[in-house]
Amino acid sequence: MTFSYDQTVVLKDISVAFEKGEKVAIIGQNGAGKTTLSKLLNGLLRPDQGSITLFGDDICDKSTSVISKHVGYSFQNPDDQIFHDTVKKEIAFGPENLRFDTQHAKQAIDNAIRLSGLTELLDTPPYNLPFSQRKFVTLASVIAMEPEIIILDEPTAGQDKAGIQQLEKMIHTLSDTTIIVVTHDMEFVARNFDRILVMANGQILSDSGAKETFYNKPLMEKANIEQPYLMSVVEEFLFQQDITTVEAFRHRLKNGRIQ
Template sequence: MSFLKLTDVGFTYPNGFEATQHVSVAFELGETVAIVGQNGAGKTTTVKLMNGLLRPTKGELFIDGKPTNTMTTAQMSKYVGYVFQNPDDQIFQETIEKEIAFGPKRQKLAPEVVEKRVREAAALCGLSDELKEHPYNLPYSKRKFITIAAVIAMDPEVIILDEPTAGQDRESRQLLGRLMKELSARNKAVITITHDMEFVAKEFQRVLVFAKKQLRKDGTPREIFWDESLLELSALKQPYICQLAKAVGIQDVLTMEELGKKVLANEKYSD
């Protein structure tokens, strides 16, 4: 049984604007899933439905087999944590340690459990040496990891990241990739909204493509990035490695290693 499931879900704002429609998708624990699409495609609305920030106006949503229409937002957030795109929308404590500890304390956990959660989350996010710092003493890229750590410390089964690579350098992107692998190994589902196609090709097992308010395809990065009609419909670009391969007449690669092997194979057979 899928841990998180949406069945024919749609959402219309009170002003009558229909943001998303007919979304049916399920998520398993332990998987990493990227959600991609242009602005206005319905991505953010859909993920906000997953933890109760918004409520479906059509269809049903289930967490661990239970319908969420009887759950409060607080109850849903125990299972599904949401990290906002802008860390400054979440940070409000005077030290990083207090910021990360806030959620576990609200869960009324024992002090020793809170401390353990804070230390583990900080270590995962590269913040162990900065716990006593004021969050705004750190650069934007580091503040994003503070908000990720704060959600990890509450130990939800599903963690949603909204544009986590925005404003990040190469080192931070690598840390984020390692962090996601570790969360997956701990049987957490990691769902990520992103416009970073290079990151998607490298880090994700599964990709959901949204276009024109609907989920258009659910597949592997290879299936997504070599579906040219889908990319045209959703106004998405291939990762650079796919563009390079296409320019030299090679299809169906996602890495430089794959491209190199196909180039060598083509040269061999052309002799």
């Protein structure tokens, strides 16, 4: 699939597939094409060439409202997504709009509220909440619609440690939902994602696990990505101990010769 803004090609022959329940992080420096790819996946943008299929159906000629039933999107800035005057109304809008029956809607809304930690704030106007909680309001609104796929743009931005923990719990609890995040937060990626797409110059340079990604020096340099702190500490430690293989590490551990 290829995509251009005006005459400028920004995604070149991208080919990628996602499985049900996968947790995938898209990383790469600014301008790599991450947001453009995520907007193509939920129909906000359409490819110039190639196709995008969802459960085997081409979605390129489907309306955004049809696609958004299946693909939820949380914008980087929650204020682009908040319209109602209480947290509860904001979260309830999606299931009502999708005409969930009463019991189903209640269940979906309650689940989204619980996962987002908003139980105490339901009657509060979202605009009275800090950025970090407004972000959880938009996350809850997306979860309440029960899409099979959720795309999160920079979900950890503006969150403190407790907010990030809440987010991580949410991601892992939604075990059947495919979750795709665009993020600059490498610690968050290393802790939570088994599959990492590294993008640079409108292409996917690598599609693999955390170890394969973050210990691949040439890849990290090419994509201009920072190694997560804990992984760099481990690497430095192993280097100092002159340990270059897993077998050597096990051997040293067994013999109690790790200092």
